Amino acid sequence: MTVAVPPDRVAPGGALPERLAAFGDRIEVQVRPAPGDRGTEIAARLRGPVPSGAAEVVARASGDDPRQELRTALRDTRSLLETGDVLRPSGPPTTRPTPTNAWLRLLTSRARGEGTL
Amino acid sequence: MKALTWQGINELEVIDVPDPEIRNDGDVILKVRRTVACGSDLHLLGGYIPFMEKGDVLGHEFLGEVVEAGPAVTRHRVGDRVAVSSFIACGKCWFCSQQLFSSCDNTNTNPAITEALWGQAPGGCFGYSHALGGNAGSHADYIRVPFADVGAFPVPDELTDDQAVFVSDSVATGWMGADLGQVRPGDVVAVWGAGAVGQMAARAAMLLGADRVVVIDRFDYRLRQVEQHLGCETLDYEQTDIQAELRERSGGRGPDVCIEAVGMEAHSPGPQYLYDQVKQQLRLQTDRPTAVRQAIHAARKGGSVFILGVFAGFVDKFPLGAVVNKGLTVRGAQMHGPRYIPMLLERMARGEIPTAHLATHVLPLSEGPRGYDLFKHKKDGCVRAVFVPGA
Numbered sequence: 001m002t003v004a005v006p007p008d009r010v011a012p013g014g015a016l017p018e019r020l021a022a023f024g025d026r027i028e029v030q031v032r033p034a035p036g037d038r039g040t041e042i043a044a045r046l047r048g049p050v051p052s053g054a055a056e057v058v059a060r061a062s063g064d065d066p067r068q069e070l071r072t073a074l075r076d077t078r079s080l081l082e083t084g085d086v087l088r089p090s091g092p093p094t095t096r097p098t099p100t101n102a103w104l105r106l107l108t109s110r111a112r113g114e115g116t117l
Numbered sequence: 118m119k120a121l122t123w124q125g126i127n128e129l130e131v132i133d134v135p136d137p138e139i140r141n142d143g144d145v146i147l148k149v150r151r152t153v154a155c156g157s158d159l160h161l162l163g164g165y166i167p168f169m170e171k172g173d174v175l176g177h178e179f180l181g182e183v184v185e186a187g188p189a190v191t192r193h194r195v196g197d198r199v200a201v202s203s204f205i206a207c208g209k210c211w212f213c214s215q216q217l218f219s220s221c222d223n224t225n226t227n228p229a230i231t232e233a234l235w236g237q238a239p240g241g242c243f244g245y246s247h248a249l250g251g252n253a254g255s256h257a258d259y260i261r262v263p264f265a266d267v268g269a270f271p272v273p274d275e276l277t278d279d280q281a282v283f284v285s286d287s288v289a290t291g292w293m294g295a296d297l298g299q300v301r302p303g304d305v306v307a308v309w310g311a312g313a314v315g316q317m318a319a320r321a322a323m324l325l326g327a328d329r330v331v332v333i334d335r336f337d338y339r340l341r342q343v344e345q346h347l348g349c350e351t352l353d354y355e356q357t358d359i360q361a362e363l364r365e366r367s368g369g370r371g372p373d374v375c376i377e378a379v380g381m382e383a384h385s386p387g388p389q390y391l392y393d394q395v396k397q398q399l400r401l402q403t404d405r406p407t408a409v410r411q412a413i414h415a416a417r418k419g420g421s422v423f424i425l426g427v428f429a430g431f432v433d434k435f436p437l438g439a440v441v442n443k444g445l446t447v448r449g450a451q452m453h454g455p456r457y458i459p460m461l462l463e464r465m466a467r468g469e470i471p472t473a474h475l476a477t478h479v480l481p482l483s484e485g486p487r488g489y490d491l492f493k494h495k496k497d498g499c500v501r502a503v504f505v506p507g508a
Contacts, residue, residue, distance in 0.1 A: 004211040038211055079223040082209040085141050087241075087263055089226045090253040094120065094134040095172035104170060108227045108247050115229030116236060
């Protein structure tokens, strides 16, 4: 992930941003200047095993996959560093759960933790 | 409050929904004064973009009055009349710094959907499905506007609500097509689609110095608007051979810049339309790219094709051979509102960009479903249905 702020603001004195620091030893993080004056590249990887195969499917569907937690933390970190805030969805909701939107609600409830980040 | 909501494929209903709340410090709440039915809404209505829930509020082209402002808002006060960019931008990420505001990194709250579809997520948009953030739309008495200091702009007193509301999307989108399509003085420009966006792209091309601008459609009343209000040339594709006419009108070269303002539900005469319809309904392609194919075929060697129409997924029979062998530049984008809106409001206030004629049907919001019926089926000379909440 790339954030549009310089490295000394991403990790002043080597201290990671709060949302990533909260992972402690569970993640390995690299912070480096992005080429072309594009800010800072942050690479984060979970240490230890992550769910795979059928367990991965269950973990991702239930929202318990640690990669989802990390992706969300990375997205929050970028937004906090760049804007000082994390945008919340519209509210209060104008829709309610129905059998036909259950798939979409599942998708959107995981949408910050999934994806290509 | 009252809101015009999506209830299912081709079903709309005005219902009571909760009032929006300030959710982030940079938000404002607007009392909506005008909100417009856009052609891209028809893709949601028709189920071509499936990320909708029953009860979602539609609408992304709007103007309103600030009634509440979050503590971080510095550029707007309660009582201000503002027009709002349809795409939401943070103003701080790298993409915003490059003026690619609709590519904002921080405003789509459901990024995984479009990352899976397209590789990366664009920014959020008002009233445009959960794939673009699930933000409640503007067809309502009130709307929450995030990052209001970036995406909301004061409207000059010279402009009426019915004139100014189109800067929120149509005018800015059309201008972007001509600007990023690289219209230069002396160019011949062809525009597919005489709806509001196509008309505004044509006007932008004229203001950027094009020598000749030709707008293509099949609806006589829309082509008449182009001639009367914009002073451009027109072609009816059901009455003439478009490729031959465009060569005729460009000395055999083909247009320097071709702007597509039609989108994924394009119509065309002949068997190609049936072919695309069948493939789309069978989900063998998600979009019908008829006008894009024509634009690529028509463009001069080394020319430029800009795609303004909304496309969601995949198309068939894309003329890649023409793109490569003619050396074309093909580009598309969602609307980079903050890049253009302040300049466009000034031009509109000076009378350079006429928009009032686009509002062919100004209706109370309670008549929203009828407005979309008029708009979708091109009834009664409808170019755009504009809704007035609370009327």
